[in-house]
Amino acid sequence: MQDLKExxxxxYPPMVEGDHSFGTVSDKIGDLALKKKTPFFxxxxxxxxFMVAQLLLISSSYLLVKGIGIFGTNQPVGWAFPIINFVWxxxxxxxxxxxxxxxxxxxxxWRTSINRFAEAMTLFAVxxxxxxxxxHTGRPWLAAYWLFPYPNTMGIWPQFRSxxxxxxxxxxxxxxxxxxxxxxxxxxxxxxxxxxxxxxxxKFIYAILSWGWRGSARxxxxxxxxxxILAGISTPxxxxxxxxVSLDFAVSQIPGWHATIFPPYFVAGAIFxxxxxxxxxxxxxxxxxxMKDFITDTHLIYxxxxxxxxxxxxxxxxxxEAYFGWYSASEYEWFMVKNRIWNGPYWMFYWFLIFCNGxxxxxxxxxxFRESPFWLFIISLIxxxxxxxxxxxxxxxxxxxxxxxxxxxxxxPTFWDISLFVGTLGMFFSLVFLFxxxxxxxxxFEVRTLLPEANVHGHQQDFEENVLEVEYTYDKTDPPNPKxxxx
Amino acid sequence: MEKNxxxxxxxxxxxxxxxxxARKTRDAGYxxxxxxxxxxxxxxxEALGIKRSILPIMVFFGGIAGFITGIGLxxxxxxxxxxxxxxGRPYLSFPSMVPPxxxxxxxxxxxxxxxxMLFLNGLPxxxxxxxxxxxxxxxxxxxxxxxxxxxxxxxEYDGVKSFMVSLGPQEVxxxxx
Numbered sequence: 001m002q003d004l005k006e007x008x009x010x011x012y013p014p015m016v017e018g019d020h021s022f023g024t025v026s027d028k029i030g031d032l033a034l035k036k037k038t039p040f041f042x043x044x045x046x047x048x049x050f051m052v053a054q055l056l057l058i059s060s061s062y063l064l065v066k067g068i069g070i071f072g073t074n075q076p077v078g079w080a081f082p083i084i085n086f087v088w089x090x091x092x093x094x095x096x097x098x099x100x101x102x103x104x105x106x107x108x109x110w111r112t113s114i115n116r117f118a119e120a121m122t123l124f125a126v127x128x129x130x131x132x133x134x135x136h137t138g139r140p141w142l143a144a145y146w147l148f149p150y151p152n153t154m155g156i157w158p159q160f161r162s163x164x165x166x167x168x169x170x171x172x173x174x175x176x177x178x179x180x181x182x183x184x185x186x187x188x189x190x191x192x193x194x195x196x197x198x199x200x201x202x203k204f205i206y207a208i209l210s211w212g213w214r215g216s217a218r219x220x221x222x223x224x225x226x227x228x229i230l231a232g233i234s235t236p237x238x239x240x241x242x243x244x245v246s247l248d249f250a251v252s253q254i255p256g257w258h259a260t261i262f263p264p265y266f267v268a269g270a271i272f273x274x275x276x277x278x279x280x281x282x283x284x285x286x287x288x289x290x291m292k293d294f295i296t297d298t299h300l301i302y303x304x305x306x307x308x309x310x311x312x313x314x315x316x317x318x319x320x321e322a323y324f325g326w327y328s329a330s331e332y333e334w335f336m337v338k339n340r341i342w343n344g345p346y347w348m349f350y351w352f353l354i355f356c357n358g359x360x361x362x363x364x365x366x367x368x369f370r371e372s373p374f375w376l377f378i379i380s381l382i383x384x385x386x387x388x389x390x391x392x393x394x395x396x397x398x399x400x401x402x403x404x405x406x407x408x409x410x411x412x413p414t415f416w417d418i419s420l421f422v423g424t425l426g427m428f429f430s431l432v433f434l435f436x437x438x439x440x441x442x443x444x445f446e447v448r449t450l451l452p453e454a455n456v457h458g459h460q461q462d463f464e465e466n467v468l469e470v471e472y473t474y475d476k477t478d479p480p481n482p483k484x485x486x487x
Numbered sequence: 488m489e490k491n492x493x494x495x496x497x498x499x500x501x502x503x504x505x506x507x508x509a510r511k512t513r514d515a516g517y518x519x520x521x522x523x524x525x526x527x528x529x530x531x532x533e534a535l536g537i538k539r540s541i542l543p544i545m546v547f548f549g550g551i552a553g554f555i556t557g558i559g560l561x562x563x564x565x566x567x568x569x570x571x572x573x574x575g576r577p578y579l580s581f582p583s584m585v586p587p588x589x590x591x592x593x594x595x596x597x598x599x600x601x602x603x604m605l606f607l608n609g610l611p612x613x614x615x616x617x618x619x620x621x622x623x624x625x626x627x628x629x630x631x632x633x634x635x636x637x638x639x640x641x642x643e644y645d646g647v648k649s650f651m652v653s654l655g656p657q658e659v660x661x662x663x664x
Binding site: 183221223 | 501502503506509521522523524525526527528530531532535537540542543546550560561564565568569571573576580583584586587589590591593594596597598600601603604605607608610611612613614615617618623624625626627628629
């Protein structure tokens with residue numbers, strides 16, 4: 001039977017390690033939110049993140065006072081840091097939806113212990129992303145009638161033929177559906193916290209938030225239908241969001257933007273960047289909070305593989321961009337490629353980008369790097385930087401030398417460009433720290449379903465019976481086959 | 488005491504026991520029943536005789552409503568209320584209407600799925616008689632519960648109680664209203 005266990009573990013690696021029951025799973029994850037004592041590193045981490053987040057407050061206040069002249073944006077580089085940061089953040093969010101929706105539809109059990117905080121990451125990233133398009137208008141209180149179709153006293157409407165309006169619809173829908181998905185997933189876990197909380201006030205808050213959930217079979221029935229439908233509609237939604245973001249560029253006629261490959265290339269890049277951020281968050285989380293039973297090495301290895309696969313798609317995108325520039329036989333397209341890669345002032349950024357997104361991920365082919373949390377963490381950091389550079393290269397190198405040489409100009413960010421971006425990083429990590437402290441970071445009820453006891457009438461045993469049958473059949477073969485190669 | 492009785496509840500240790508007990512309860516002819524588990528159990532739907540929810544149909548119509556809203560909004564804005572000639576393009580250019588209409592389809596469908604689910608489940612409901620059983624707090628942790636409600640046409644206190652005991656539970660509780 002020992003051999004059988006080994007075979008089974010190889011075919012279906014266990015998603016929960018250690019000796020756990022329904023009760024210990026609930027305690028271990030629930031206690032992160034419920035226990036009185038906040039760990040010391042939490043204060044350090046949150047303190048730093050929250051201080052950095054003040055940069056956001058200062059920069060946006062200054063922006064509102066002075067106007068967008070404080071940014072380095074000029075002519076012809078009329079789009080710069082705000083759109084780069086917007087696309088970077090919204091892309092990071094996409095991995096959360098991929099994990100929660102697409103992997104659910106594909107019945108990938110390993111998503112279960114990472115989906116909760118990946119979804120939280122999506123929400124926080126979308127919140128950071130939304131700051132940029134709103135603030136870059138300089139007068140956000142006037143932006144309402146540019147963005148949303150409501151009957152205003154001036155009698156004017158937004159222009160629905162513009163991808164920028166599609167963006168408004170896509171991003172606001174994405175934020176709303178992500179919030180609903182995340183919250184629906186939280187309801188049963190909030191009920192668990194409600195029933196376990198000792199503190200009267202927390203108990204009350206969790207009771208309100210869990211809407212009186214009591215785990216009724218009739219409720220679970222509709223709950224699962226709703227959850228699956230949300231996954232089903234989130235899947236095309238997440239693909240549409242970054243496609244529409246890419247149309248902001250692709251619908252224009254600027255060389256280097258006007259390319260049909262943009263939607264799939266952007267979606268792959270988004271998932272690539274998002275998985276890097278999931279790894280950046282979950283590697284320290286599992287180490288500090290001792291969650292290795294739930295976020296196992298297998299999880300990290302799978303995420304590394306997805307990063308490699310999506311990274312290769314992105315690299316293919318770079319190759320195709322250059323190829324299209326040449327094959328288009330358009331003077332401007334080919335000039336843009338040369339300008340971007342070796343002839344222009346920003347060529348170094350391009351090669352740094354290729355190093356970050358193309359070269360660094362090649363290490364993930366090797367088991368040694370995939371299995372090492374340290375190297376995964378380092379590669380994820382490099383990839384996050386690389387994906388930011390990718391947007392910088394796409395935006396700035398396409399704009400700084402456009403059709404008319406007389407209007408060429410260089411771009412460099414100002415202090416406020418950078419401080420606004422760093423401020424959103426602070427906000428993002430502050431929100432992550434708050435989430436880790438007050439809500440269950442891993443979906444408790446879904447982890448329960450991973451335990452063998454969750455199988456009614458021991459369906460787990462089916463595997464063992466099948467294997468025994470196979471061995472029995474093979475024993476009868478002549479000549480006897482001593483070693484059975486199982487799938 | 489029987490006046491204020493909501494139902495009779497039994498506690499089980501494992502999911503298998505709960506499903507077996509639920510099946511026997513259904514076979515015995517009880518209809519006003521419910522089971523409680525810390526995670527979704529697919530086998531329980533059949534065991535308790537739970538009918539498939541109409542939620543997917545509601546979501547379908549929610550999505551259709553979103554699509555019509557999306558198209559209607561754009562037709563109204565660009566064709567009826569304020570036709571604006573941009574580069575000589577047609578006022579009714581369907582391809583450019585697809586992205587907002589698609590997003591509104593998803594938005595309305597998502598809202599219908601979540602709020603439809605809560606509505607059909609009768610949530611939010613902070614108070615429920617089941618919470619009167621102290622051990623019921625474990626239903627969101629590790630234990631499994633089965634209840635036969637007092638409104639069941641076949642409900643008769645002594646009979647139900649002895650039936651529940653015959654299912655072999657950990658414990659049987661009276662649930663006060």
